[in-house]
Amino acid sequence: MASLPSILGGLDPTSDRAVFRQIADQLREAIDRGRFKEGEKLPSEAELVEHYGVSRMTVRNSFSILQGEGLVHAEHGRGVFVRPRPPVRRLASDRFARRHREQGKSAFIVEADAAGSHPTVDSLEVKEEKASQDISTRLGSVRRVLARRRRYLLDGRPVEFATSYLPLDIARGTQIAEPNPGPGGIYARLEEMGHQLDHFEEEIRARMPSPSEVKTLQLASGVPVIHLIRTAFDTAGRAVEVCDTVMAADAYVLSYQLPAT
Amino acid sequence: MASLPSILGGLDPTSDRAVFRQIADQLREAIDRGRFKEGEKLPSEAELVEHYGVSRMTVRNSFSILQGEGLVHAEHGRGVFVRPRPPVRRLASDRFARRHREQGKSAFIVEADAAGSHPTVDSLEVKEEKASQDISTRLGSVRRVLARRRRYLLDGRPVEFATSYLPLDIARGTQIAEPNPGPGGIYARLEEMGHQLDHFEEEIRARMPSPSEVKTLQLASGVPVIHLIRTAFDTAGRAVEVCDTVMAADAYVLSYQLPAT
DNA sequence: CACGCATACTCGTATAGACGAGTGGGCAAG
DNA sequence: CTTGCCCACTCGTCTATACGAGTATGCGTG
Numbered sequence: 390m391a392s393l394p395s396i397l398g399g400l401d402p403t404s405d406r407a408v409f410r411q412i413a414d415q416l417r418e419a420i421d422r423g424r425f426k427e428g429e430k431l432p433s434e435a436e437l438v439e440h441y442g443v444s445r446m447t448v449r450n451s452f453s454i455l456q457g458e459g460l461v462h463a464e465h466g467r468g469v470f471v472r473p474r475p476p477v478r479r480l481a482s483d484r485f486a487r488r489h490r491e492q493g494k495s496a497f498i499v500e501a502d503a504a505g506s507h508p509t510v511d512s513l514e515v516k517e518e519k520a521s522q523d524i525s526t527r528l529g530s531v532r533r534v535l536a537r538r539r540r541y542l543l544d545g546r547p548v549e550f551a552t553s554y555l556p557l558d559i560a561r562g563t564q565i566a567e568p569n570p571g572p573g574g575i576y577a578r579l580e581e582m583g584h585q586l587d588h589f590e591e592e593i594r595a596r597m598p599s600p601s602e603v604k605t606l607q608l609a610s611g612v613p614v615i616h617l618i619r620t621a622f623d624t625a626g627r628a629v630e631v632c633d634t635v636m637a638a639d640a641y642v643l644s645y646q647l648p649a650t
Numbered sequence: 651m652a653s654l655p656s657i658l659g660g661l662d663p664t665s666d667r668a669v670f671r672q673i674a675d676q677l678r679e680a681i682d683r684g685r686f687k688e689g690e691k692l693p694s695e696a697e698l699v700e701h702y703g704v705s706r707m708t709v710r711n712s713f714s715i716l717q718g719e720g721l722v723h724a725e726h727g728r729g730v731f732v733r734p735r736p737p738v739r740r741l742a743s744d745r746f747a748r749r750h751r752e753q754g755k756s757a758f759i760v761e762a763d764a765a766g767s768h769p770t771v772d773s774l775e776v777k778e779e780k781a782s783q784d785i786s787t788r789l790g791s792v793r794r795v796l797a798r799r800r801r802y803l804l805d806g807r808p809v810e811f812a813t814s815y816l817p818l819d820i821a822r823g824t825q826i827a828e829p830n831p832g833p834g835g836i837y838a839r840l841e842e843m844g845h846q847l848d849h850f851e852e853e854i855r856a857r858m859p860s861p862s863e864v865k866t867l868q869l870a871s872g873v874p875v876i877h878l879i880r881t882a883f884d885t886a887g888r889a890v891e892v893c894d895t896v897m898a899a900d901a902y903v904l905s906y907q908l909p910a911t
Numbered sequence: 912c913a914c915g916c917a918t919a920c921t922c923g924t925a926t927a928g929a930c931g932a933g934t935g936g937g938c939a940a941g
Numbered sequence: 942c943t944t945g946c947c948c949a950c951t952c953g954t955c956t957a958t959a960c961g962a963g964t965a966t967g968c969g970t971g
Contacts, residue, residue: 407923407924407925408924408925409924409925414861417861433950433951433952434951434952435950435951443925443926444925444926444927444928445926445927445928446707446924446925446926446927447924447925447926449952449953450924450925452952453714457718457858457871457872458858458859458860458861459857459858463951463952463953464933464934464951464952465932465933465934465951465952465953466932466933466934466935466950466951466952466953467933467934467935467950467951467952468950468951468952469951469952482906482908483908485908485910486909486910486911487910487911586910587910588907588908588909588910589907589908589910590905590906590907590908591905591906591907591908592903592904592905593854593876593903593904593905593906594899594902594903594904595856595874595875595876595899596720596874596899596900597718597719597720597872597873597874598719599719600675600678600719610718611718611858612858613856613857613858613874613899614856615854615856621910638855638856638857638874639857641855642853642854642855643853643854643855644851644852644853644854645743645851645852645854645906645908646849646850646851646852647743647744647746647849647850647851647852647906648747648849649746649747649748649847649848649849649850649882650747650748668953668954668955669954669955670954670955694920694921694922695921695922696920696921704955704956705955705956705957705958706956706957706958707954707955707956707957708954708955708956710922710923711954711955713922724921724922724923725921725922725963725964726921726922726923726962726963726964727920727921727922727923727962727963727964727965728920728921728922728963728964728965729920729921729922729964730921730922
């Protein structure tokens with residue numbers, strides 16, 4: 390690495406911009422310019438204290454800004470590193486097309502294999518429970534539901550946590566209530582059972598994760614989540630499933646096709 | 651407000667959870683439980699220093715966690731407040747349907763009026779410029795484009811910043827190159843000019859905002875942005891427009907309909 | 912009554928120091 | 942050579958203090 394002074398400038402004491410912001414600005418610019426590359430270690434707190442002639446808390450303050458922006462992450466005992474951008478998963482709007490259900494494996498597995506990643510699914514929980522107000526409304530005033538929870542990982546990294554809710558009168562006693570719903574997933578089962586699927590509605594929000602989401606998805610600070618709520622409707626117009634998904638935003642690009650009519 | 655001890659508990663010195671995290675946890679829980687309501691002022695730093703018997707930096711550290719989560723925001727000289735959740739704008743997948751173009755006003759104005767908000771559009775800039783690598787690719791290897799930039803505000807609050815890019819051979823010299831593209835917007839003009847629209851593709855990402863986005867959208871800390879890139883295709887299969895939009899994530903819910911076929 | 916100023920309270924910025932805990936490399940003992 | 946320990950370096954947590962700057966309130970002056 391080049392010497393610090395050649396990468397980072399000095400402070401402007403006449404500026405009304407706070408010192409820790411100036412330092413953050415310089416580090417951010419250096420990262421943007423590629424002076425520090427992905428995964429690379431930034432100068433240590435002590436080095437920056439030396440370089441800028443400020444106190445350690447001021448340097449830490451600068452780092453915390455960059456952390457909040459999702460640009461860097463700190464590792465205890467090792468240093469502060471430029472956060473690598475993980476490979477993203479692209480979700481296309483035809484991902485639930487019937488033709489994709491005809492294979493044996495789930496969409497997640499097929500897709501990850503094709504991308505050369507190693508997919509895993511865990512935290513499987515299937516149980517009956519009371520429907521929340523929101524889920525009840527979306528499913529048309531049901532009291533209790535079958536909930537299927539699972540977590541998806543790519544190369545060991547959790548990227549998505551999803552819960553499917555189905556009305557009991559549809560799901561109880563069927564293979565949908567089993568841990569393994571069989572080839573093609575629950576949508577294939579629903580169609581076999583006569584609930585011909587008509588369309589899906591997806592609602593998308595983005596926000597910062599709750600502490601429990603940080604834990605479940607092992608999120609670095611400064612990484613938002615995409616919250617997607619999908620409702621599946623059958624040809625009778627009935628909502629037959631609601632799937633609530635929380636995704637690590639840095640691992641996903643969602644893609645949709647809209648008709649112009 | 652009830653007394654502090656009745657709302658916030660004490661610290662657990664035996665816990666290995668850091669003190670500032672414990673304090674953040676207690677404040678978060680109090681907010682979640684509604685003990686502090688939206689827009690309400692939290693106890694001041696000094697009060698919490700007193701209550702917990704810790705130093706001020708520790709309390710500030712706790713606040714900075716909650717700020718990063720987007721739960722609270724600080725106002726210099728006033729206090730720290732529970733961040734109110736602003737009214738959201740719902741974008742439906744039929745928002746570009748032809749029937750919506752037949753009115754004189756833009757979709758944004760119509761929709762906001764209906765919701766009882768006061769809409770504004772500003773920062774209008776229309777100019778020819780060199781296409782970025784990405785835009786060029788999306789539009790099919792064009793060198794230069796017409797760029798239309800504008801910012802949308804609801805009740806004075808910026809919520810969205812958008813730039814449309816069009817190939818010069820389509821846009822140059824037409825009303826699309828004027829500040830006011832006329833009733834129904836540029837999509838209406840494109841269709842009048844023979845570019846019958848066939849479908850749109852939208853790509854959605856979520857991430858933390860850059861400093862310039864924080865400024866333009868006046869974002870509070872802890873608010874991510876939704877980055878949406880839409881490409882419009884005509885019936886000849888040509889990409890006739892790319893619209894790059896950055897939205898304050900707390901102001902939007904996107905909604906899509908997908909066919910099940 | 913209206914205005915302006917003093918003042919107390921708020922958060923913002925910065926310093927200096929202390930100790931703890933995780934990491935990794937080097938060195939010494941086996 | 943291998944093992945295990947020590948040490949240097951890293952970030953994590955916390956205290957105590959100081960001054961600055963924005964806000965709001967009340968009081969006194971005009």
